[in-house]
Amino acid sequence: MSTDLPPGTAGAMEAFLLGQEPTLTRVEVAERAGVPLDLAVTLWHQLGFPHRGDDDVAFAEGDVEALRLSADLVELGILPPESQAALVRTWGRSYARLAEWQTGLLASLVLAGPDGDRDPADQLTTLTADVLPRVEALQTYVWRRHLASAAQHLLDDAGSLARAEAELAVCFVDIVGYTTRSRSLDGAELVAWVDRFEQDTTTLVVDHGGQVIKTIGDEVLFTVDDPAAALDVALALTARGADDDDPFPAVRAGVAHGPVVRRLGDVFGSTVNAAARLTSAARPGSVLVDAGVHDAMADDGDDTPWRFRRVRRVQAKGFSHLEAWRVRARPADG
Template identity: 35%
Template sequence: MTTNSSPLRAAFTGNLQEIADTVDAVILGGPRKYTAEEVLLHSGIDRDRAERIWRAMGFATPPDAERAFTDDDVEALRRAGRWRDIAGVDDEAIVAITRAITQAVSPLATWEAQLAVDNFLEEVTTSSSASALLTFSEQILPLLERTHAYMWRRQVAAYIDRRIAVAQEGRVRPSGAAVGFADIAGYTALSRGADEREIRRLLDAFESAATNAVGENSGRIVKMIGDAVLFTAERPTTAADIALDLLAGWPGSEPPLRIGVASGPVVDRLGDVFGSTVNIASRLTSVSPPGEVRVDGNMAQDLLAHDCYRLEQQPPVAVRGYDRLISWRLHRTH
């Protein structure tokens, strides 16, 4: 690990561009020393493939003469080639995987960088702020990187565990899933009048509650979307328990939650879920009164076989895409 006496720190004199170049080299694993043509030469990847992968990461293609790339960029393109040679993954899949990873990683990386960079730029002339930024890039960033790798491995292992559990029940592959949406009722109006600190506190509390409820019941959070969460579960009973636990654990002092859950066929692509079941869950959330859980007919049929749940059929309503959406209000019997 780099220490306070590193050559990078010894060379630092306080110039903003010098600080940026120093930190950039630490984060990227070395200086930007290759042009696009040189990267192609060293990696063995053709220009079209390389540019598609680079754009899938969300970056503009730099001018040909600009030295914008590092040794790690060369190795990343070589890995893309090995994906094709070893695993038989075609170019379209490589680009899709790259895009999906970027969409997941970009918000996290931006947030983590903001913790250090924004504070630094406010007092860029002070040696202490520059030292803090170098500490972030040299010491804290490697810890974050290892933490990311650890959490990724745990998520992969959790998925394998879920799939094996389904296979042991006699199903080779799940035919569908239970999908749930939960959001904070009245959030849009609330966000107009509340200050930024209060909004951040509320969203943090919601994310924590959702993560706890989904994790404790062995479900999966697909994504957090501001004041909403999308989750899935292999079984309807699991999704029902997630929804009811989330509702029960949410403090009464906070704005109430609305939750909708549906079960049925689901298209699972690159970690996200699509299809009519997802749409129905979203519509159920929109018609759910604050503080309630609404489920669709498929969920109701499955849950009626379990005496720990109580269901109350509601009158049909017209929502976008469905003229007569019938829902059931879900409770626990105890």
């Protein structure tokens, strides 16, 4: 099946996805929205939209309404100058990655489909027409569910409204030997391997009341309120990685507990840095924790399901002295 698209297909597809034919320039959009052109251009740049000249007819009526809504959020203080750029960039990057994945998936379905004699542009349009409304509705549902969950956390801890920091356990889980293993896998195998790691890790984190902050290829960063839950997750994952019959990769982990700054879905601060340094220092299949985790568990004495062993000082950039303990699950017989 030929993958060459007829002239004008890209424009037709853009109009189909936007729901409107582009008939406006960026100057006309800004004028109709009642927004200064420099603000409009700044917002579009931060969202990661392609650059357009003043005379390029590349916008539709929907862009006018979107720009009005953006200006309303600025006026309401939802997009204040000091955080506007970071928030809008986060939106842009998130949706750009999602759109890239979705269009790639649709294209792969067209190329793999049985209708070899049909124009691929027609196939893509038909498939998109069937899929897009469902994906759009599902995305809204997922967003609202996460919004409800975040709001519940906020109501459970009303004092967090006045705090810039939160006390959290922060954990990095890192695949051991990722570079070597990745060289022996083709593209599809590597994707499947990493997908399994991310999916299984995310499932375990969520089941323990945690939140995956981000995945970085061979590494997952997550947070959870309770350091005990973080230990449960880290030890469960390292145990799976040590099982030769389990396809889950060998991993190591570092856990720290303390004040964390949360911003735009990410986390920052010394506690996060400590968890990262501990992970780098951990041996394959092991879990290292900082004094924050150790002290939080110390009150339980021998009643804890773990054993802590002090390790030598961890050499960590940015820390003059990073105390660390290696943690193992206590045998069932004590």
